[in-house]
Structures are given as structure tokens and as C-alpha cells.
Amino acid sequence: MQTTTLYSEGHRWLMFGRDNSKPEKIIDTNQYMIISDKESILLDPGGTELFAPMLAAVLKHVSIEEIKYLFASHQDPDIISSLGLWDQVLPKAKIYCPWLWEGFVRHFGMNNIEYKAIKDTGDSIHVGNIDLQLIPAHYLHSSGNFHVYDPVAKIYFSGDVGAALETPGAPFFVEDFNSHIEKMQLFHQRWMPSNKAKNDWIKRVRSLDIKMLAPQHGRIFRGKDVQLFLDWFESLNVGIASNS
Amino acid sequence: MTENHAVQTVAAARIASELHQAQQIARQLAISSKNARAIVLRAGSKAAGLAVIANFYDELANKTIILAQSINHTAINISAHSVNEWRNSTTLDQLAKASKLAADAKFKGDIDENVKRIKIEKKNLDARFTRLMNELYAKLDEIQQHMRAIDVIAVTSKLEAVQTGEFRGHLVEMADGIQTMANRIKEHVTHSISLLDSAR
Numbered sequence: 001m002q003t004t005t006l007y008s009e010g011h012r013w014l015m016f017g018r019d020n021s022k023p024e025k026i027i028d029t030n031q032y033m034i035i036s037d038k039e040s041i042l043l044d045p046g047g048t049e050l051f052a053p054m055l056a057a058v059l060k061h062v063s064i065e066e067i068k069y070l071f072a073s074h075q076d077p078d079i080i081s082s083l084g085l086w087d088q089v090l091p092k093a094k095i096y097c098p099w100l101w102e103g104f105v106r107h108f109g110m111n112n113i114e115y116k117a118i119k120d121t122g123d124s125i126h127v128g129n130i131d132l133q134l135i136p137a138h139y140l141h142s143s144g145n146f147h148v149y150d151p152v153a154k155i156y157f158s159g160d161v162g163a164a165l166e167t168p169g170a171p172f173f174v175e176d177f178n179s180h181i182e183k184m185q186l187f188h189q190r191w192m193p194s195n196k197a198k199n200d201w202i203k204r205v206r207s208l209d210i211k212m213l214a215p216q217h218g219r220i221f222r223g224k225d226v227q228l229f230l231d232w233f234e235s236l237n238v239g240i241a242s243n244s
Numbered sequence: 245m246t247e248n249h250a251v252q253t254v255a256a257a258r259i260a261s262e263l264h265q266a267q268q269i270a271r272q273l274a275i276s277s278k279n280a281r282a283i284v285l286r287a288g289s290k291a292a293g294l295a296v297i298a299n300f301y302d303e304l305a306n307k308t309i310i311l312a313q314s315i316n317h318t319a320i321n322i323s324a325h326s327v328n329e330w331r332n333s334t335t336l337d338q339l340a341k342a343s344k345l346a347a348d349a350k351f352k353g354d355i356d357e358n359v360k361r362i363k364i365e366k367k368n369l370d371a372r373f374t375r376l377m378n379e380l381y382a383k384l385d386e387i388q389q390h391m392r393a394i395d396v397i398a399v400t401s402k403l404e405a406v407q408t409g410e411f412r413g414h415l416v417e418m419a420d421g422i423q424t425m426a427n428r429i430k431e432h433v434t435h436s437i438s439l440l441d442s443a444r
Binding site: 060064084088 | 331332334341348350352354358362
């Protein structure tokens with residue numbers, strides 16, 4: 001599992017991904033960890049297949065007792081099917097996840113971790129010395145869906161929004177926005193079901209000061225690429241699947 | 245779930261199904277015993293010796309129904325327990341992988357501590373699993389004993405029926421029916437025990 005530091009000024013943002021040992025046919029995912037003081041949170045900790053490399057990678061930076069929180073943007077297996085395993089090693093942790101998915105996510109196995117249901121309008125999480133905002137992103141793509149915004153680091157964890165289907169070993173950051181579009185287009189058109197939800201989210205996110213937009217698949221957008229992405233996404237027609 | 249536990253869990257589920265069928269037969273047995281009691285009453289003093297036997301049928305049939313329900317409960321417990329055991333084993337496998345990958349990790353020791361704790365849990369789970377399997381054996385054995393008793397009583401009741409005159413035919417037929425049902429239950433239980441033996 002490769003690790004890169006996105007921010008390190010008082011608190012830290014780490015990104016984990018591009019795992020060489022990942023089985024070929026499962027989608028590559030980006031996991032994130034925010035560390036502040038003696039507390040940390042894992043954002044979309046990943047699927048069962050990634051548990052061992054993730055745990056090994058995380059323990060290079062923090063002790064297991066310091067992982068106080070998990071965040072699951074939605075219910076998909078690539079997001080949180082590892083929950084049953086984290087549950088065994090983080091018995092005192094709390095998981096923040098949309099209220100809508102509680103009964104579903106518990107199927108992954110949850111005997112110890114506490115479920116903190118996020119209400120539809122969003123919430124905030126206090127981790128160490130920082131407050132993270134949980135921003136609603138319903139129907140992008142899941143019907144109960146949240147992102148995480150850090151107003152100090154100005155990093156926005158965008159879940160499946162901004163995701164790209166990449167070849168193995170792709171760089172961590174978008175270098176050329178235009179050439180990146182082809183890697184994102186189908187993903188957004190097919191996985192995102194609602195133009196209304198998309199435009200509502202874009203309006204909400206444009207009001208935030210974002211330096212990095214960090215998706216759960218593919219590459220991170222920095223600086224002007226964040227605005228380029230929002231403009232591109234705004235003009236994109238999504239929900240294109242047809243039954244005929 | 246270890247391979248052996250998986251086999252035992254499947255065996256437990258199949259036993260629950262076998263015992264469900266045995267339970268249905270035991271219900272018919274209970275009805276037959278009530279019919280036998282009615283005939284015995286009609287036969288009056290000539291069938292006085294059969295009254296006790298009819299009650300005994302009824303009692304054994306009802307005990308068999310309750311035991312079959314209890315076996316179903318134990319089988320469900322075994323399945324649920326196996327899921328916990330599977331999670332526990334999976335976590336240990338994943339921690340072993342993580343330990344190798346974390347050779348240079350600052351907090352690698354945290355993995356070892358968790359492995360130690362989960363191994364203790366595994367030992368407890370294994371012990372409980374063995375207890376549940378033994379419980380299942382004991383219950384199956386008890387049903388088998390009930391059926392043997394019913395078989396013996398059926399033979400006795402056929403001998404007693406000779407003295408009941410016009411009711412003899414009915415009572416012998418009924419005893420034969422009860423014997424057949426008991427044998428069918430025995431077959432289900434014998435099959436269940438062989439399933440359990442092959443899973444051990």
C-alpha cells in the first residue's frame with residue numbers, strides 16, 4: 001500500500017492507495033486518514049481485501065488505540081466491507097455513516113464499534129483539535145451519501161465524486177485535467193443517477209474554499225483543477241442508463 | 245470459518261432439516277396415540293392394560309416433538325457460532341498478513357497484542373462449539389432411545405390386543421402404524437448421527 005501526505009500543518013492528512021497486492025479484478029480505492037493530536041479517523045477504510053495492507057500502512061503512523069473514528073460515505077463494499085475486521089481490532093471506535101444505511105452496514109459485522117448515524121442535513125466530527133464537516137451528497141451516487149470537508153486544510157473528501165477508472169499504478173494527482181476527463185466521464189454518467197442532486201451538490205460545494213478535492217477512486221484535484229472539475233461536472237448529463 | 249467448522253455447520257443445518265421431518269412424523273405419532281386411547285376407552289375393561297400403553301405413546305411422541313424443536317435450536321446456535329468463529333479466524337488470517345506487511349511499522353506491536361487477544365477468544369469459541377456439538381449428539385441419542393421404547397411398546401400392545409375381541413384388528417393396525425412411524429423417525433435420527441459423525 002502506497003502512502004502520500006496531503007497536508008501536514010498541525011494536523012495531517014494521509015492518503016493510502018495503489019496497493020500492489022490488490023487482487024486484479026477489484027476496483028482500486030483511495031483511503032484517507034486524518035490525524036490530529038492523539039486521535040485519528042479513517043475515511044472510507046475500504047473493502048475486506050484491503051484490510052491487511054491498510055492496517056499495516058496505518059500502523060506506520062499511529063498506534064491502533066489512536067484510531068478513534070471511522071467514516072463511511074455510504075454502504076458500498078469497496079467503502080466499508082472491512083468493517084467486520086476493524087470491529088475486532090478497534091472495539092472502542094465509532095463509525096460515522098448515513099442513518100439510511102445503518103441496518104445494511106451492520107451486515108458487514110459490527111459487535112463492538114458504535115454506529116453514529118449521520119442525519120440527512122449533515123453533521124460535524126471533532127477529531128483531536130479539529131472539526132470536520134460532514135457535507136450531504138445524497139444520490140452521488142448512493143441515496144444516503146456524505147463527504148468530509150476540512151476547513152483548515154481546505155481538503156474536501158468527495159467519495160465517488162471525481163472518481164476515475166485508472167490503470168494500476170496511476171499517479172496520485174491530476175496533472176492534465178483535459179486528458180483526465182475520459183477516465184471520469186463514464187463513471188459519473190453511469191454511477192451518478194440525478195442531475196438535480198448533482199447540481200444541488202455543486203451549488204453547496206462552490207461556497208466552500210477547497211484546495212484539494214480528494215475522491216475515493218482515481219486522482220486528487222488540486223488548485224484550479226478543483227474549479228475545472230466542478231464546471232465539467234455541472235455541464236455533464238448524468239443518469240444515462242437506459243432499459244431499452 | 246475453518247474447513248472443519250464449515251462442514252460441521254452444514255451438517256448441523258442438514259440435521260435440522262432431518263429433524264424437521266422427524267418432528268412432522270412425531271406429530272402424526274401423537275395423533276395416533278390419541279386415537280389408540282379412544283379405542284382403548286371404547287374397548288372398556290377388555291383393554292385396560294392398553295390404556296397405560298396409549299398414554300406412554302403419547303408421552304414419548306410429545307417428548308420427541310420437543311426434542312426435535314430443541315435440536316433445531318441447537319443447530320441454529322451452531323450456525324451462528326460458526327459465523328463468529330469464521331470472523332475470528334478471518335481476522336487472525338488478516339492480522340498475520342498485516343504483520344508481515346508491517347515489518348517496519350512503528351506500531352507493529354499493536355498487531356501482536358490483538359492476535360494474542362483474538363486467539364484467546366478463538367479458544368473459547370472452539371470450546372463452546374465442541375459443547376454444542378456434544379449437546380446435539382446427546383439430544384439425537386435421546387430421540388433414538390424414545391423410538392426404541394416405542395418399538396418395544398408396539399410389540400407389547402399387539403400382544404395385549406389379542407384380548408380385546410372386536411377391537412383387536414384396529415389396535416394391531418394402529419400398533420403397526422406407530423411402529424412404522426417410529427422406524428421412520430429412527431431412520432432420520434440415524435442419518436443425522438451419521439452426518440454428525442462424518443463431520444467430526
